[in-house]
Amino acid sequence: MQPTNSGVTVVGRATVSTASDRxxxxxxxxxxxxxxxxxxxxxxxxxxxxxxxxxxxxxxxxxxxxxxxxxxxxxxxxxxxxxxxxxxxxxxxxxxxxxxxxxxxxxxxxxxxxxxxxxxxxYANDPSQAQLQAQNDAFADAAAQAEQLARQAGRSLGAVRSITTLDASGGPEIYGRSLMAAGKADAFAPGQVSIDARLQVTWDWAD
Incomplete structure (x- = not known):
């Protein structure tokens, strides 16, 4: 989190799980x-x-x-x-x-x-919905951080100046798991896939 004279820049993070289907x-x-x-x-x-x-x-x-x-x-x-x-x-x-x-x-x-x-x-064949949810959650996380910084600085947030998608070592992870042969059919556990998102967001000050 980085407040500046001209605004504040934060990095929001989020992880969303979705079902494996491939x-x-x-x-x-x-x-x-x-x-x-x-x-x-x-x-x-x-x-x-x-x-x-x-x-x-x-x-x-x-x-x-x-x-x-x-x-x-x-x-x-x-x-x-x-x-x-x-x-x-x-x-x-x-x-x-x-x-x-x-x-x-x-x-x-x-x-x-x-x-x-x-x-x-x-893996998930179509993780697009989970990716969108992860990005939305990452933006919400960034907004919460920025609002907290603004209160601490005694300032008010203005408009969003820029949004940058970061590769959260990163970026959405489509292949959530990797495993070796499982033997018996009931020993194979597909589980879920984790989709990660990171957004760097900069707000201007409103005042």
């Missing part, structure tokens, strides 16, 4: 073989199984994206190549958040030991 799965399949070609072929087969399982679970192909592919040598103790490992990475989004844990189980059964779960993100 899950983004960061998945991968990984296979090893003596040759790079065989490792790649095996990983491709595992990838087909993964995509088929996602499709059977109701996830549209348009919501599944290949985000990476690699084939690397495996090195033994004597710094000699002992085989190769192939990895394909995918990102899939589902709005069936209640069944996300069950989906992970289905993938585990179908793909087997080739499945890798790199991360699971729970």
């Amino acid at each position: 899950v983004r799965l960061h998945l991968a399949v990984e296979q090893q073989a003596e040759s790079g070609a065989d490792a790649l072929s095996r990983s491709a087969e595992a990838a087909r199984t993964l995509r088929s399982t996602l499709r059977d679970a109701g996830i549209d192909d348009r919501l599944v994206q290949t985000v990476g592919m690699s084939v690397d040598a495996r090195w033994g103790d004597q710094q000699q190549v002992v085989g190769y490992v192939a990895r394909q990475r995918f990102c899939a989004v589902t709005d069936n958040i209640e069944q996300a844990g069950e989906l992970l189980e289905r993938l585990g059964r179908a793909v087997g030991d080739a499945l890798r779960i790199d991360n699971v993100e729970v």
Whole structure:
């Protein structure tokens, strides 16, 4: 809070929670073989199984994206190549958040030991209303601070001169949580998403 001869500048803060309604799965399949070609072929087969399982679970192909592919040598103790490992990475989004844990189980059964779960993100697909509420609450917080400062200074607040949105380390946080695979369906807890807002507001003095 900073009163000046020409007015007062304060920073208002607010946090609003909203329900999570989307899950983004960061998945991968990984296979090893003596040759790079065989490792790649095996990983491709595992990838087909993964995509088929996602499709059977109701996830549209348009919501599944290949985000990476690699084939690397495996090195033994004597710094000699002992085989190769192939990895394909995918990102899939589902709005069936209640069944996300069950989906992970289905993938585990179908793909087997080739499945890798790199991360699971729970988020709000449309946080705009919560963002607006957070900004309104942040402005109200700024106004309360400014009014308190004005009383302490024996002054009256005039018009708002400027409003600046700050990235509250900041700014609205759309992905409120990040968690690893949850196993059993009833162990998957989506929770809520926290939306943060910070506004720097400057008022002129009225007198």
